[in-house]
Amino acid sequence: MSTQLPAPTERRDDSSPARERRARRIAGLPRPVEPGLTGWRRFRRSPLNWVTVAFFPFCGFLLWLTYRVYLTNITTAVGDYTEQQAGTRSTPTIAQFNEALWKCTKLALVTLAIGLVVYFLLDRLRPTTLRLKAVALVWGGVVAVYVSLVVNTWAAAMVTADEADEMGSARAAIFIAPFVEEAAKATVLFLLAILVRHRFLSVIQMITMAGLSGLGFAVVEDIVYYIRMYLYGSLVYGVDADDALRQIFYLRGLLTCWGHPLFATFTAIGVGVALRNRSKLVRVLAPLAGFCFAACAHMAFNGTQTVGIDTTTTVTIGAFIILFLLLRYIRLALAESRQMWARLEDFVANGWLSRQDPIMFSRYRSRLKLICAATLRGPRRLIATVRLIHDMSELAHLRMGVINGLIDDAAIGRERELLFHIRSLRGRALDTTDGLTVKPPNWTRQNAKRWIRAHLPRRRPKPPVFAPPPQTQIPVGAPQR
Known part of the structure; x- marks a missing residue:
């Protein structure tokens, strides 16, 4: 049995580093590793790092624009509502709006925490990086919200006949908003699939990205609804604002918080299938079918809310769909685990x-x-172990792509890099569970006591206190004998 790493292929006369980089880029693989580069030089040579650096400040600017737009829209709507209900127009001030924003944001963070825990647990077999998770979450919560706000406002004005048309907003919510919002949330999936295709090796990873994008969109949208409801209750006599806020939080933040992540999941399934299929027809039709199904599901959900169907019915239908997807996820995870075992x-x-x-x-x-x-x-041991698991997973999925005909000979160089890196991690990372205990063997009671005693702050010895000299009967200043 050979124990040598795969030999490099013979270079042709027309081969060059630029040609190799181009072949990897076409195959969706990372650039060749250049030895001897420091971390900062490697960071500077990656265009994706600079795109990420520019992305988050740009999102901060869009978030400020979104705040300004909603500040104007909500205060105007609350003023119109109070004038209609009480006959006197009461417009909330900026301080009242900011106070409501802070209070409602704390409630929305509960939904955000629940969603993050769920998607971090789902994305375990081949976890995506924290940077990609942050990009997907911020995209859904900032970029998708701002684009949907602008386009939905314009489209609602187009389908509304005049100010007296009460069905204009309902038509926009049912027939326009689903397509606009699903397209805005799903755009990040297509961008990531184009820019960092080698990072997404399974449908599960794409579902995680789509779910985080939908989660960010849902959290920001919930904050808008919470603020509007809280200000309505605060400025109208006889309405308990806190009680109204609790009711809408229970409805949107808990019972129907699965809406936007679930709809985005349908698009992600289509994109994930397209990435792992050789057929050009499937690569075009699968994302399109997933997007259409997501928009139709979103349209049905908005329609039930508009016509006043009982929330229990909507939640029951959503629970059945989520249960079906969970069962499908389990089957998909088991099948992917078997494929990884076979390829390794x-x-x-x-x-x-x-x-x-x-x-x-x-x-x-x-x-x-x-x-x-x-x-x-x-x-150090944790970082090495996580990197070893990451390299093993990428190595298995890389071989899957070669067998399925998705990656050509450009995979040979990447396999060599992964195998060399795996070999370098062997002594530092944990690579077997045989005889391994989660608790280290040196974690005993005696060692713990010894460690505590060694790290406890030691008391400094107090300086000795001397007794004062005895008093004599000689007056002060008298000559001594």
């Missing part, structure tokens, strides 16, 4: 990996145990 076996047959690697790095339980054990053994 290909490298074991050539002697490039050990026999226990496919078992260790293709099962959820083994990977979780390795990460938990590495966490208790220090940050």
Whole structure:
């Protein structure tokens, strides 16, 4: 059995580093690793890093514009509502609006926390990076919200005959808003699939990105509804603002918080299928079908809210859809785990990996145990273990792409890089659960006491206190004998 790494292919006369970079870019693989570069120089040479650096300040500017627009719209709407109800126009001030914004944002953070926990748990077999998660979340909460706000406002004005047309907003909410909002949320999926296609190796990863984008959109939209309801109750006599805020939080923040993430999931399934399929027809029709299904589901949801269908019915239907998707997710995760095991076996047959690697790095339980054990053994061991798991997963999915005909000979160089990196991590990372305990063996009671005593602040000895000299009968200033 050979234990050598795969030999590099013979270079042709017309080969060059630029040609290799182009072949990798076409195949959707990362650029070749250039040895000897520092972290800062590697950061400067990556265009995606600079795009990310410019993305977040741009989102901060859009968030400020969104705040200004909603400040004007909500205060005007509240003033019109109070004039209609009480006969006297009461427009909230900027201080009242900001106070309501802070109070409602704290409620919306509950929904955000629940969604983040769910999607971090789902994205475990081949986790995406925190940077990509942050980009998807911020895109849905800022860019998608601002684009939807501008386009929906313009479209609602187009379909409304005059100010007396009460059905204009309903028509816009049912027939226009679903397509605009789903397109705004799904745009980040297509951008990520184009720019960092090598990062998305399964449908599960694409579902995570879409769910985070929908979660960010839902949180910001909930804040808008909360502020409007709270200000309505605060400025109208006889209405309990806090009670109204609790009711709408229970309805939107808890019962129907799954709406936007679920609709975006349908588009993500189509994009994920397109990325893993060779057929050009499927690559075009799968994302289009997913988007149309997401828009239709969103349209049905808005229609039920507009015509006044009982919320219990809507929640029940959504629960059945979510349960079906969870069952489908379990089957998909198990199938992906089996594929990873089979593809890592290909490298074991050539002697490039050990026999226990496919078992260790293709099962959820083994990977979780390795990460938990590495966490208790220090940050260096944890970072090395996470990188080893990441490289093993990418290596398996890279071989899947080669077998399925999605990646050409450009994968050979990337396989060599991953195998070299895996070999360099062997001594620092945990790579087997045989005889491994989550708690380190040196974590005993005696060692804990010894460590506590060594790190407790020591008391400094107090300086001795001397007794004062005895008093004599000699007057002060008298000559001494």
